[in-house]
Amino acid sequence: xxxxxxxxxxxxxxxxxxxxxxxxxxxxxxxxxxxxxxxxxxxxxxxxxxxxxxxxxxxxxxxxxxxxxxxxxxxxxxxxxxxxxxxxxxxxxxxxxxxxxxxxxxxxxxxxxxxxxxxxxxxxxxxxxxxxxxxxxxxxxxxxxxxxxxxxxxxxxxxxxxxxxxxxxxxxxxxxxxxxxxxxxxxxxxxxxxxxxxxxxxxxxxxxxxxxxxxxxxxxxxxxxxxxxxxxxxxxxxxxxxxxxxxxxxxxxxxxxxxxxxxxxxxxxxxxxxxxxxxxxxxxxxxxxxxxxxxxxxxxxxxxxxxxxxxxxxxxxxxxxxxxxxxxxxxxxxxxxxxxxxxxxxxxxxxxxxxxxxxxxxxxxxxxxxxxxxx
Numbered sequence: 001x002x003x004x005x006x007x008x009x010x011x012x013x014x015x016x017x018x019x020x021x022x023x024x025x026x027x028x029x030x031x032x033x034x035x036x037x038x039x040x041x042x043x044x045x046x047x048x049x050x051x052x053x054x055x056x057x058x059x060x061x062x063x064x065x066x067x068x069x070x071x072x073x074x075x076x077x078x079x080x081x082x083x084x085x086x087x088x089x090x091x092x093x094x095x096x097x098x099x100x101x102x103x104x105x106x107x108x109x110x111x112x113x114x115x116x117x118x119x120x121x122x123x124x125x126x127x128x129x130x131x132x133x134x135x136x137x138x139x140x141x142x143x144x145x146x147x148x149x150x151x152x153x154x155x156x157x158x159x160x161x162x163x164x165x166x167x168x169x170x171x172x173x174x175x176x177x178x179x180x181x182x183x184x185x186x187x188x189x190x191x192x193x194x195x196x197x198x199x200x201x202x203x204x205x206x207x208x209x210x211x212x213x214x215x216x217x218x219x220x221x222x223x224x225x226x227x228x229x230x231x232x233x234x235x236x237x238x239x240x241x242x243x244x245x246x247x248x249x250x251x252x253x254x255x256x257x258x259x260x261x262x263x264x265x266x267x268x269x270x271x272x273x274x275x276x277x278x279x280x281x282x283x284x285x286x287x288x289x290x291x292x293x294x295x296x297x298x299x300x301x302x303x304x305x306x307x308x309x310x311x312x313x314x315x316x317x318x319x320x321x322x323x324x325x326x327x328x329x330x331x332x333x334x335x336x337x338x339x340x341x342x343x344x345x346x347x348x349x350x351x352x353x354x355x356x357x358x359x360x361x362x363x364x365x366x367x368x369x370x371x372x373x374x375x
Contacts, residue, residue, distance in 0.1 A: 002029020002336055007025070010033055010069065010080070012079075025078070039374070078105070107183065109185065125154075129188045138209075159190055162193070224236060230284075243294050287299050348374075
């Protein structure tokens, strides 16, 4: 059932990092109840972040809808919300109201800027948050504009994953203290934390505060991607000397020419030379020579190709749920193994079941429906 079996999570339906966090918890066995604004019979199989969750639809502008959420909080361990600061308070569902019903509740708040500070009330997206943290400035080629790394660094790495981590820390602490608390997650701060190694290297004089001039940002010839004869790409990450020597041997380049590995002045010429050599064979030909060796070379796979790679297939790294290919639950646990997630359910499809679990009678549920509380 997964290591989080027995943990109930209330998630206010949103976009991006908060639902992703709920998915992570559901994948590992938590009973995640997502509160939607409106029910729908339409399938949501392509909304991967909704897999494994139950869904309830409530009118949160009605006192009865708010009361239903507060009642759900009484038996929950965690609440997740991703609105701008003040929205939940105006609904009557702020931390004070929810913890009054359940003092052990862990109340997770997911925003870009954080709950306080001059920008707290401003709109923004992933690209804006990682701009402020310094992460975006570091990503891209020399002399070119910064390259948005999809929304992996802010929304999901610095946001949803940090929220999941913070929630589990607070749940652990609440088991000892008996007291819940608010977890304030900012994507600016989460993505700044992800930059810790670059800050360390800069403090030691090993990193320049500019793009395309450093060991790990594509400047070095031994840490970059290269186009192959068929227009595809391989990635090279031969940093350590023994791995670098093997790369030189397997690509057939001149060992003397490539001897100054860590001299940045030599990187542009060596990169051009290595690019010319790699362009002489197809991606599959290079993989046959180097993949699986300590030369640290891998094919750059598309989203379509990745699930079919033999390594990913052997580990079951991808699964198909309701016809949609997606990453399997991670990480792996030796004893409390997570089950394959159920497909995303239609919004509001579990309303009656969830309300019964919370102690509502069938007649009370019908009254809520008649009053327009169940949307």
